[in-house]
Amino acid sequence: MAVPFSWHFAPFGSLSADQLHRILSLRAEVFVLEQNCAYVDPDAKDRGCHHLWAEDSQGQVAAVARLLAPGASYPEPSIGRVATSPKHRRVGLGRELMKRALLEAERLYPGKELVISAQCYLEDFYADFAFVPEGEAYEEDGIPHIQMRKAGC
Numbered sequence: 001m002a003v004p005f006s007w008h009f010a011p012f013g014s015l016s017a018d019q020l021h022r023i024l025s026l027r028a029e030v031f032v033l034e035q036n037c038a039y040v041d042p043d044a045k046d047r048g049c050h051h052l053w054a055e056d057s058q059g060q061v062a063a064v065a066r067l068l069a070p071g072a073s074y075p076e077p078s079i080g081r082v083a084t085s086p087k088h089r090r091v092g093l094g095r096e097l098m099k100r101a102l103l104e105a106e107r108l109y110p111g112k113e114l115v116i117s118a119q120c121y122l123e124d125f126y127a128d129f130a131f132v133p134e135g136e137a138y139e140e141d142g143i144p145h146i147q148m149r150k151a152g153c
Helices: 017-034 093-108 120-127
Strands: 006-011 050-055 061-068 078-084 114-119 132-140 143-150
Touching: 006 093, 017 050, 017 061, 017 078, 050 093, 061 093, 078 093, 078 114, 093 120, 114 120, 120 132, 120 143
Parallel strands: none
Antiparallel strands: 006 050, 050 061, 061 078, 114 143, 132 143
């Protein structure tokens, strides 16, 4: 990656108001504006999540993801709300974000399988991290998704 990023990981209760605002702003930019999805974000799950984010050298949030505990979305732990700022794409940031999210998931939930709801166009991206599709594609917020599972370590 050409641009230096600083990485942060914290449970919801440890986030400052400014950190939370910047995380949610990027999610709104990507999911609500760019993908034209009208849904409530943040949702009730955020409070129980650990949040992972990268900041660029100007302190702008460049990428985000959240780790959900077992039972929040699925019986297994999950990773969701994975997004990269449009101005920081095509530099490997999304891959680094997933690598770090998987490391944190293994630290929090050792040996557990992970389940995600992936946008179908990203199926190959998640397959590179050993996620396997299961079931049929479905529509969520007007975008085709597929459930994917990664075996525990």
